[in-house]
Amino acid sequence: MKRFFRLFSSLDRQQTANGMSVSVALFALLFLHLESSPTPAGANVARRITNKSAYMMVAAKTSTSAQSFQSNSSQGQGGTAETASNDVTYKIQILEKGLEYLSKTPHYTAQFVKKELVNGELLDEQEMEMKVRHAPFSVYLKWVTGEAGREVLYVEGQNDGRMKAHPGGWKARLPAVNLEPTGSLAMAESRHPITKAGLFSLTKMMVESHRQDLEKDNIARFEKLQDQVFDGRHCHAFVVEYKDKQSSEHYRKSVTLIDKEWSVPVYIKNFGWLNGDAPADPDQHDEATLIEYYSYSNIKFRPNLIALDFDHTNEDYGFKRQ
Numbered sequence: 001m002k003r004f005f006r007l008f009s010s011l012d013r014q015q016t017a018n019g020m021s022v023s024v025a026l027f028a029l030l031f032l033h034l035e036s037s038p039t040p041a042g043a044n045v046a047r048r049i050t051n052k053s054a055y056m057m058v059a060a061k062t063s064t065s066a067q068s069f070q071s072n073s074s075q076g077q078g079g080t081a082e083t084a085s086n087d088v089t090y091k092i093q094i095l096e097k098g099l100e101y102l103s104k105t106p107h108y109t110a111q112f113v114k115k116e117l118v119n120g121e122l123l124d125e126q127e128m129e130m131k132v133r134h135a136p137f138s139v140y141l142k143w144v145t146g147e148a149g150r151e152v153l154y155v156e157g158q159n160d161g162r163m164k165a166h167p168g169g170w171k172a173r174l175p176a177v178n179l180e181p182t183g184s185l186a187m188a189e190s191r192h193p194i195t196k197a198g199l200f201s202l203t204k205m206m207v208e209s210h211r212q213d214l215e216k217d218n219i220a221r222f223e224k225l226q227d228q229v230f231d232g233r234h235c236h237a238f239v240v241e242y243k244d245k246q247s248s249e250h251y252r253k254s255v256t257l258i259d260k261e262w263s264v265p266v267y268i269k270n271f272g273w274l275n276g277d278a279p280a281d282p283d284q285h286d287e288a289t290l291i292e293y294y295s296y297s298n299i300k301f302r303p304n305l306i307a308l309d310f311d312h313t314n315e316d317y318g319f320k321r322q
Contacts (some may be wrong), residue, residue, distance in 0.1 A: 096261035107133040115293040132198045138310040176319045218247035231297040
């Protein structure tokens with residue numbers, strides 16, 4: 001953060017040099033806003049998310065609650081490879097039902113939370129309001145933590161394929177800019193581009209990942225936990241642990257909640273590998289290796305969204321400042 005502040009201070013002095021420097025400075029300032037790790041704002045929101053995360057991690061370590069889909073009885077880490085394979089296949093089937101459901105859903109809204117490891121740094125948790133339209137694929141995001149008011153809008157086939165973004169907080173008066181979704185600025189502190197945002201992409205990536213797991217036979221432990229409640233909704237709960245770094249380069253463990261009615265993942269935590277010895281306390285191990293955390297709450301499928309919800313000229317949005 002300090003390096004961004006120094007960059008901003010330097011660019012700000014250059015603004016007075018000429019018109020070109022002003023443009024560069026504004027762009028750099030927006031980058032500071034968009035790509036800096038936000039400090040969570042709102043104690044109630046932070047407490048709500050933290051409690052959910054802590055609750056899920058306790059559940060994830062409760063091996064006595066594990067159940068086999070095949071035998072409907074407790075299954076610990078000693079389950080056979082065949083049983084684990086069958087369970088993964090069943091999980092894939094659930095997620096495929098979710099893809100079918102989402103493919104028939106034109107749009108939805110949700111509260112989206114993410115926390116990601118980017119360039120070796122675990123960034124602060126971010127919460128935002130999300131609107132998604134499936135055709136043409138469109139995403140609107142508005143931050144409610146950190147620099148509240150930040151907005152990002154992407155509509156497939158428009159704006160030369162770029163996303164439109166503007167800062168929040170005291171920098172909200174700065175003009176909006178257009179960024180390449182996979183460019184260095186847009187991806188500086190994000191693991192996935194906005195073109196991959198939303199429940200459909202997440203569900204599809206999970207299906208593809210588990211199909212590869214079946215091909216590689218790289219799962220050391222697969223457990224279905226007792227059903228959990230997340231955001232007031234009943235969910236399937238799964239824990240997957242991989243054999244070693246050779247069989248799964250990036251992921252050591254995954255914890256997932258899948259909504260039982262919609263068959264879509266509403267909570268996922270993925271963990272990586274440690275370079276040294278693992279801490280004796282599993283909590284510390286997971287805390288030290290978190291790669292990404294995503295959750296979707298307050299989901300409303302088929303809300304009364306209209307074209308204006310994905311239009312930068314919407315008077316309720318801040319993109320009009322050009």
